[in-house]
Amino acid sequence: MKEKISKKALREAGSSYLLLSPTLFVLLLFIIGPILFAVYLAFHKVELLGITSFEFVGFSNFEKILEDTRAKIALWNTVKYVIIVVPCQTLLALVLAATLNAGLKGEKFFRIVYFLPTLTSSAVLTLIFMWMYNQNGLINNVLKLFGFPTYNWLGDPDVALNAIMIMNIWSTAPFFMVIYLAALQDIPDSLYEAAELDGANTLQKFWYVTVPYLKPVTSFVVIMGLIGTFQLFDQSYIFSKGSGGPNNSTLTVVLLIYQYAFKNLGTMGYAAALAFALAIIILVATLLQRKFSKEESLY
Structure with missing residues (x-):
C-alpha cells in the first residue's frame, strides 16, 4: 500500500514539476541566473571589451x-x-x-x-x-x-x-x-x-x-x-x-x-x-x- 502511495505521490510530483518547468526555466534564466552572475561579478575585475577576462579580486570592489x-x-x-x-x-x-x-x-x-x-x-x-x-x-x-x-x-x-x-x-x-x-x-x-x-x-x-x-x-x-x-x-x-x-x-x-x-x-x-x-x-x-x-x- 505504501509503495502504491509513494509511486502515486512521485508521479503527481513529477507531473507538477513538468507543468512548472517553463516557469522555472524563465525564473532561472532571467531572474535567478542574472542575480548569481552579478554576485560573481562583484568579486572580480571584469574586462568585457576586447579579450573578455575575469580576475578574482575578493572584497576589493x-x-x-x-x-x-x-x-x-x-x-x-x-x-x-x-x-x-x-x-x-x-x-x-x-x-x-x-x-x-x-x-x-x-x-x-x-x-x-x-x-x-x-x-x-x-x-x-x-x-x-x-x-x-x-x-x-x-x-x-x-x-x-x-x-x-x-x-x-x-x-x-x-x-x-x-x-x-x-x-x-x-x-x-x-x-x-x-x-x-x-x-x-x-x-x-x-x-x-x-x-x-x-x-x-x-x-x-x-x-x-x-x-x-x-x-x-x-x-x-x-x-x-x-x-x-x-x-x-x-x-x-x-x-x-x-x-x-x-x-x-x-x-x-x-x-x-x-x-x-x-x-x-x-x-x-x-x-x-x-x-x-x-x-x-x-x-x-x-x-x-x-x-x-x-x-x-x-x-
Whole structure:
C-alpha cells in the first residue's frame, strides 16, 4: 500500500514539476541566473571589451566603495530622496483616497484625472516636467506672474534634486491612491457610526478610525515606495543627460552603477558590487520598516 502511495505521490510530483518547468526555466534564466552572475561579478575585475577576462579580486570592489567620493554623494542623494519622497507620496495618496471616498460630486471624474499620471510613461513625464522647469517654462512664467522669484530648476545644484522629487511625488501618489481607495471601501460603516455616537468629528474619525485600520496597507505602500525610490534612475538620467549633474546633485546610486558598468572601462565588477550593496540596503530598509510596523500594531 505504501509503495502504491509513494509511486502515486512521485508521479503527481513529477507531473507538477513538468507543468512548472517553463516557469522555472524563465525564473532561472532571467531572474535567478542574472542575480548569481552579478554576485560573481562583484568579486572580480571584469574586462568585457576586447579579450573578455575575469580576475578574482575578493572584497576589493566593496572596499573601493568606502573610498569612492562619488558613491558617497550618490548614496546621500538617494537617501535624501527616499526620506522626503516616501512619506510625502504616502500622505498625499492617503489624503487623495480619503477625499475621493467621501462621496463628493464628480468623484468618478476626479478618479480618472488623478490616475492619469500613472498611465503616462515615466520618460514622457520627465520630458514634460523638463519643459515646465525650463528657465522660460511654465513654472517660472507663473512665478513671474505673481511676483515671486524664478529659479534655474535644471541648472542649480540646490534645486535640481528637489525638482525631481516634486515630479515623482506628483506622478507616483495616484498609484498608491488606488490601493488606499480599495482599502477604504472595506472599512465597516459601523466603526464610523460608533465614533459618531462617541462625539467624534470628521478629523477625529479619520485619525482614530481610518488611519489605524489602514496600517497594513500603509506598511505595503511604504515598502513599495522604499523599493521604488531607492531604484531612481530614469528621471535622473534624463534630467542630467546621464551625468548626474549639475555638480553631482542628481547623481543616484543606480545612475552611478550605470555609469561604471557601461561608460567606464574595466569597472563592471565594481558596478556589480555597488548593485549588490544597494540590494542589501533596500533589504535592510524593508525589514526595518516591517519590524517597526509590527511593533506599532501591538499597541
